[in-house]
Amino acid sequence: MSGRTWLTVDSDDLRHLPIYQGHPTRSQRVYDGDSNLLSVRFQEGWSGFIQWMNGHEAAVTLFVISDLLEQDDFPPLLRDALEQFGARLTIGCHGHTHRSWSSWGQDEIGFADMLSHSTALLKQHAGEAFRPYFRAPSGYVAPWMAEVLAEKGYKVDSSVNPSWLVRKKAAGHAWHRVTQAMDANGIVERQWLTAWSLPVNGPALFRFPLSLLARRSWKRAGRAFTASEVHQVEDRKYDHETVYCHILDFARNDGAWTPPLKMHQQ
Numbered sequence: 001m002s003g004r005t006w007l008t009v010d011s012d013d014l015r016h017l018p019i020y021q022g023h024p025t026r027s028q029r030v031y032d033g034d035s036n037l038l039s040v041r042f043q044e045g046w047s048g049f050i051q052w053m054n055g056h057e058a059a060v061t062l063f064v065i066s067d068l069l070e071q072d073d074f075p076p077l078l079r080d081a082l083e084q085f086g087a088r089l090t091i092g093c094h095g096h097t098h099r100s101w102s103s104w105g106q107d108e109i110g111f112a113d114m115l116s117h118s119t120a121l122l123k124q125h126a127g128e129a130f131r132p133y134f135r136a137p138s139g140y141v142a143p144w145m146a147e148v149l150a151e152k153g154y155k156v157d158s159s160v161n162p163s164w165l166v167r168k169k170a171a172g173h174a175w176h177r178v179t180q181a182m183d184a185n186g187i188v189e190r191q192w193l194t195a196w197s198l199p200v201n202g203p204a205l206f207r208f209p210l211s212l213l214a215r216r217s218w219k220r221a222g223r224a225f226t227a228s229e230v231h232q233v234e235d236r237k238y239d240h241e242t243v244y245c246h247i248l249d250f251a252r253n254d255g256a257w258t259p260p261l262k263m264h265q266q
């Protein structure tokens with residue numbers, strides 16, 4: 001199998017899911033929990049995530065939705081994790097409210113304003129652990145977003161899920177157009193691992209029969225980056241694979257779920 005794997009985790013809470021908000025047609029329900037508090041499931045997921053981190057030595061990048069930092073309950077959890085895991089845990093941007101940007105049409109000003117606000121919050125709370133890396137909420141990314149990301153100082157984008165199954169998310173563009181736009185703006189695109197052009201990350205880990213393919217692909221993935229190697233994601237001369245799951249996933253199986261990786265390879 002190939003070289004290295006970049007382990008990434010997205011911090012979505014239940015209220016951020018597209019069924020509740022952020023998408024013009026998919027968002028159809030009103031979230032019935034308290035939007036100012038972490039859901040119980042997120043808290044269980046966070047415990048599972050911390051437990052998993054304690055069981056291996058690899059580096060992980062957490063893509064944080066920054067409106068979580070405007071709540072009272074999330075900042076202490078993040079602070080404790082950053083203290084505990086040091087250089088192994090880095091923080092990227094997963095939007096401020098998890099809006100599915102490319103599904104709303106071109107909006108450079110709105111996207112730029114969001115990035116300014118979100119980046120400031122992330123820097124304030126993550127300090128040295130912050131990295132100028134972006135992951136589009138629910139993978140909704142379009143070529144016009146590249147220039148704005150570059151203006152705001154972003155160096156890496158990890159939003160492209162190069163599968164025909166989710167091609168609509170690129171707002172009518174082929175996936176390689178997004179990658180070209182990122183390249184043209186000096187941003188390194190770290191697209192998600194696929195297998196036979198099918199998604200194997202995030203929800204695909206749990207959606208039968210994709211889940212079978214997904215689990216097998218994760219098990220075959222190369223050794224995860226260590227803290228001293230993870231800087232390679234910024235440098236296009238290095239090639240690696242990128243996988244992601246969610247904090248909420250760690251609440252599955254009564255909190256016993258872990259990513260299907262061969263962590264003993266560490």
Ligand SMILES: [Zn+2]
Binds near residue numbers: 010094098137138
């Ligand atoms: Zn997300």
